[in-house]
Amino acid sequence: MKLLYSLTLLFLSMAGYGQENPYWFTDDIKKKVADSTQSQSWRSQMGATFYSISGQYNTALKSWDMTFGRVKKLSTADSLRFTKLIPVNAKDYILKRSVSEQIIIINEAHHNASHRTFASSLLQGLYDNGYRYLGLETLASDSVNTTKFAALNSGYYSKEPEFGNFIYNALKIGFKLFPYEAEGNNKQREIGEANNIFDFMQKNKDGKYFIYCGYQHAYEGVHKSWEKTMAGRLSDLTGINPFTIDQTQFSEKSNPKYNEPLLRLVNNTIPVVLKDGNQAIYNGEDKELYTDIKIIHPITKYIKGRPDWMLTKNRKWYKIPVCEVSEYPVLIFAYRKGEYEQKGIPADIIELKTSKDSRYLILDKGEYEIVIKNKEYKVINRFEKTIR
Template sequence: MRATFHLLIAVVFFTSCKEEKIIEQVDFKTKYMFSSEIESQLAKDTVSWKYQIAASQYATKGDYKNAMNQWDIAMGIKRKGFTEDRVDSINQKYTKVNANDYILEQAEKNQVIIINEAHHNSFHRSFTKSLLKQLYDLGYKNLGLEALSYKDDLDSLNNIRKYPIQKTGYYTKDPQFGNLIREALEIGYTLFPYETKNEEANGKPREIDQAKNIQKAIEAKPNEKFLIHCGYDHALEGNYDYWEKAMAGRLTEYTGIDPLTINQVKYSQQSTSEYNFPLLNALDIKESSVIIDKKGKPLKHKKGDAWSDIAIFHPTSTYINNRPDWLFKNGNQNVTINLEKIQIEFPIMVLAFKEGENINMAVPIDITEVKSSKETCNLGLKKGTYTIVITNGNESLKFKQPVD
């Protein structure tokens, strides 16, 4: 845990663009890790999954590029692309349609939607967030999150506090996951956890527990619709070798409901385009898409005898000052934080909190690390007023930042 402890004593003024800002020293503590700490831990760790851990740690601190890099190191990905003739054949075989539009069209016919994520890929959380309002308008009032911890005061989360804190979960510390939760609560969703409470349960017992917990939530509201956000293979229907059935398959077994299952993981971008799944590159994806064959059927994600109904193809990110372009879309502005006159030793972490939220408890709206005062600091923020906290692990400062 990183911590800084200072009295609120110094008040400094500097001019930025249109207005004068007041900077205060502040007591602040955070568990977010600097890149140097992650790298140091990587150098010391001997476990085979250390790069997967690092990928999640980078994702949690808003470093999408390094999260992608570490995951590819962990997986040892090597792929060969398609020939030009094969690429032409694929594009003649399939039609690309907007993923949001297609999912919403299918959502009207279903009671339960299950969508997955890779735990190192923050964009998957952002995409699920993009669906929330329109799904709510279609009757999806309940959001089940695998990552939601029972340690949080869930009644307060849903009805009083209305924002995620550090106890809300492990993966929910990622600002993009936190924003998914915030938006769901603002829209009016009821959030519920469904992870097994048995910390020893894994494999088949875990899938059973998850499905039974979701079953209880559905049986309590039999006339309502449910959106379930899970990790990786939990969204598989049918028979699955490792667990006999994954959570989605068990849910059908226990409830008789055939969910709409959506896979975001299979065809997601890697750290470089040469590591991408060849089909993603062949299709030249410009927006999140579902691909439809000549019979009007969507391409599924298949894994042995198991499947998810829809495979989503997301576009490969481009970067603006080392931050992914999608961070500045869907209502977010690219906000430059002026650091030139900040009197603090670099590197620093810059965290944006929604005004009124407890900065020592809340999950930030966005985070980025800046190594020197000459670097540009960009945050993805909606209109509103934010508390910007700057820390180097020993000293912390804060000021207000309006976004018009």
């Protein structure tokens, strides 16, 4: 309950931050969240959000865990039980099951960009299986269906590069995107979100629905504060039992000691779900508030200083030439051609503190404009690059 209350306050606080420039140097983020009048929880969550949006994945995890990192232990009996579970490729399982589903709801931790990358990896398969509509909690409007890319005013969390890529890929594949955020807190917000999704469904019936949300909005069952979540209330409105997916519980933390014990046991290299001998999928220990499945994400490995999960099959390395950077530190942005001037979302961001830092971007094939900003956030270089 304390975490959920804090997240609500965080969302309200963020409304006044970063409307013009949400991408900051790590040192500037440290200064912005060093407000001694604010709680440690506020500083931790704000820092995690700002680092995430600015492309600092591991630093975002560290900021979050400053407050919410917990060391958990596993009993011997549970350890023996879990070792009998069989890992199954999560993407393959979801796409196979999606054929017989009508509504899929998947969540994210708002500071964990890898969740967006995984959700994006599902898009083509879901579209092939009849899904045509993508609901995004963070969207401010449906204008992205016209522009065909996310901009700074499209939403809050969508300013983060992997979220921008998620939106771009969905639109390119052919999804129609829609917002469903609602006013109010707790129960009122859950009711409002479910009603907004249901209203959209009544007007758009040419396919199935993929809903993307944060944290417990995807959970089914009895919630201590909300009674029912958005997912549960949407089920009541539609008469359809949604296929609900959690990404948050079994994702890595900044320090292995904070990882869920099950995550340490599985030791997987790709996102998986766990199946028992009776082919039943493990969905956690809580049977009052739950999702249908829980994804166990692998521990990130870093290649050339970048998270390995960014290297999807169509992405390529691009090393920024030394001659293009005239001073340090700098922020380097890669925008799809034509989107920078329209305040689009960069496809990737890196921060170089010195000339010795890893200078690799990870980009899909296409035409880009590389924008380099100095410590004063002034553009000191712009050039075009085609990734083949």
